[in-house]
Amino acid sequence: MNEFDPAALDCLAALADEQGFERAAQRLAITQSAVSQRLRALETQVGQPLVVRSRPLRLTEAGKVLLRFARQLQALRVDVARELGERVAPQSRLAIAVNADSLATWVLPALDGLVQRGLREGYGLELVVDDQDFTHDSLRQGAVLGCVSTVAEALRGCRVQALGVMRYVAVASPDFCAARLPDGLHAGNFADTPFLVFNRKDDSQAQWVSQAFGVRSPRLRERFVPSSEAYVNAAVMGWGVGVAPEIQVRPWVQVGRLVVLKPETGIDVALYWHQWQLQGRGALLDQIGLALAEGARQALG
Template sequence: MKDLDLAALQCLAALADEGNFERAAQRLNITQSAVSQRLRALEAQVGQLLVIRTRPLRLTEQGKLLLRLARQIQALSSDVARELGLQQTAMERLPIAVNADSLATWVLPALDGLVQQGLQAGYGLELVVDDQDFTHDWLRQGAVLGCVSTVREALRGCLVQPLGVMRYIAVASPALIAGRFPEGLTPVNFSQLPFLVFNRKDDTQVQWVSRAFGLRAPTLQERYVPSSEAYVHAVQMGWGIGVAPELQVRPLLASGALVALRPEVTLDVALFWHQWKLLPDSVAQEPGVALLTEVGRALADGARRALAQE
């Protein structure tokens, strides 16, 4: 295969980000016709359909493979520009995927220093949120350059490092306990009580009940609240029992706003940072060389301060 057209790869990345040709053209400051022509030329070069023209458009598996390459080239170009002190004409995106509970607790403080620098350095951080068991799929598809995930094994061409353990505990409001189960949570009454669930990917509550009562596949009354902050707020309001990060509810337990249920039963979720390996190890370890490496270091430092270590 001949060398791929970098401008065409840039168009593919813009289409993946924006979801249609019009916004991709606006982002690249070219015409829609130019975007279409570059995409057709790239598809002809690789002999594969890369984009399915739906609304919003979707990338084929071959398109996702080239998107991964486009992201890596963008990141390398941005790093080289920073090292050379070149003024970048547009804010560069650095997309990473994180789970909602990490975002609500330790990720923002960990990244704050880099983001503050980025206000002056000409790059932008994009945080993509998904369940910790699914953030790795974003990395595999090329949609992000790094992710916080429960997956331990690195993809080919990626680096992985352990971050720490996020501990989950069951909590409820004192009013809910007094009104619905003053005798405590038991194997008899748990199925009659509402449990709050983040979304349909979330099985944390089922895992906790299974561990607490030795059940294989318990059936729960579920109420869905798809926001980490709103989830904890709903538990405070008495909407149901929550299984939340101990780090997040620690102040509420100390103040008495929430009560831990069966505190001896916990779920420990090990988290890992994955990133594409864009530079040789000898270069990537030098301070200030690669922004993605700096993000990984910042997350590792933040996690070391906030999370339990295995």
């Protein structure tokens, strides 16, 4: 197979990111016609469609394979430019997937040094947020080059590093406990107690109840709050029982705004960093992995 045109691969990556031809063209500073021509040339070379021209646009399985290659090629170009002391192309950005709770607690401090340096050197870092059980899918599909995940096994062509364990505890406000749980949370009242849920992928509340009361597949009264920060604020305001990272709720517990329910019960979530293995001295992706590992070590122990 002949070598792929880097410009066409950039178009494919832009289409995946922007999910449309107009925005992809704007990002690359070319015409929509040029985007279409480069994509058609790439599809002709591969011999099969790479995108489903829907709204929003979607990649085919073949498109996802080439997207992984496009992401890796972009990352290598960034590394080469940095080593040569050249300004990185303005559209260059390296995407990694993280879970919302890690983003709300330890990821930003861990990456701050690299991001500040990126502002000077020109490269960008894109954080893609998903549930920790699903970030691995973004890596597999080529949407990102690295991810924080609960999956321990590395994909072929990737390497994995243990980051630490994030402990989740159940909390509620003192007023909520006084009004709704005067006898505490127990097997007889959890089904009538509102539980805060991040989104429909989030099952940490059911896991906590199962562990606390020995109930399989408990049915809960759910109140959805799809933001880590707002989730904790909702618990402080008395919207219901939340199951959140201990490091995130600790300040609220220390000042008496939240109470830990059944402190002996908690969910320990092991986190791992996955990344594609790229060649190169001082690769930026390697530096991101090292920064995340150090940040997790300091925050999670």
